[in-house]
Amino acid sequence: DIQMTQSPSTLSASVGDRVTIICRASQSIDSWLAWYQQKPGKAPKLLISKASRLESGVPSRFSGSGSGTELTLTISSLQPDDFASYYCQQYYRYPLTFGGGTKVEIK
Amino acid sequence: EVRLLESGGGLVQPGGSLRLSCAASGFTFSTYAMNWVRQAPGKGLEWVLAISDSGGDTYYADSVKGRFTISRDNSKNTMYLQMNSLRAEDTAVYYCARRIPNYAMDVWGQGTTVTVSS
Numbered sequence: 001d002i003q004m005t006q007s008p009s010t011l012s013a014s015v016g017d018r019v020t021i022i023c024r025a026s027q028s029i030d031s032w033l034a035w036y037q038q039k040p041g042k043a044p045k046l047l048i049s050k051a052s053r054l055e056s057g058v059p060s061r062f063s064g065s066g067s068g069t070e071l072t073l074t075i076s077s078l079q080p081d082d083f084a085s086y087y088c089q090q091y092y093r094y095p096l097t098f099g100g101g102t103k104v105e106i107k
Numbered sequence: 108e109v110r111l112l113e114s115g116g117g118l119v120q121p122g123g124s125l126r127l128s129c130a131a132s133g134f135t136f137s138t139y140a141m142n143w144v145r146q147a148p149g150k151g152l153e154w155v156l157a158i159s160d161s162g163g164d165t166y167y168a169d170s171v172k173g174r175f176t177i178s179r180d181n182s183k184n185t186m187y188l189q190m191n192s193l194r195a196e197d198t199a200v201y202y203c204a205r206r207i208p209n210y211a212m213d214v215w216g217q218g219t220t221v222t223v224s225s
Binding site: 001032034036038042043044045046049050055087089091094095096097098099100101 | 166167168209210215
């Protein structure tokens with residue numbers, strides 16, 4: 001199975017900060033990676049697919065980059081609505097696997 | 108409107124069984140693979156099962172292999188999850204999500220809660 005390791009697990013930041021979350025895969029997944037945002041009590045929401053493709057309606061302050069074993073999610077200027085948990089997920093092969101998540105908190 | 112609606116969750120004793128349903132609307136159900144993803148209380152997301160668009164291929168996480176079965180009825184636009192031999196560690200919110208080949212899970216249901224406890 002492909003293991004996905006996210007860091008940090010918790011991140012404290014202020015509105016306007018630039019935030020980066022890293023996802024490392026135990027083997028190359030090319031660009032077959034998605035990023036999801038989840039708020040408490042809600043279903044996950046797809047933000048980015050294929051490592052860097054922004055889903056329709058997702059603000060341009062979100063971006064994804066990388067390929068292979070190290071991929072990143074960047075929020076260029078954190079907004080109040082962005083305080084949430086974020087998960088990476090590889091879909092290179094089954095079993096699909098998620099990272100452990102990153103909780104973005106208000107500093 | 109594209110929508111997935113899970114149902115069937117509840118409280119069940121260890122060793123018991125439960126069947127979840129995921130009803131789809133607003134899109135051509137038979138052209139999408141479907142997945143179940145669960146989230147234990149206070150924990151992260153865990154993919155557990157998937158079924159191809161035709162239902163001919165299924166994929167399981169090791170944690171549920173031999174106990175859970177995924178199926179679908181494209182004539183009813185519905186996917187099912189039969190859960191047997193339930194354990195306390197199966198307690199979670201269960202989400203269904205759609206996926207086209209080589210793509211991420213782009214539409215999710217609101218989830219249904221399964222609690223395994225005596």
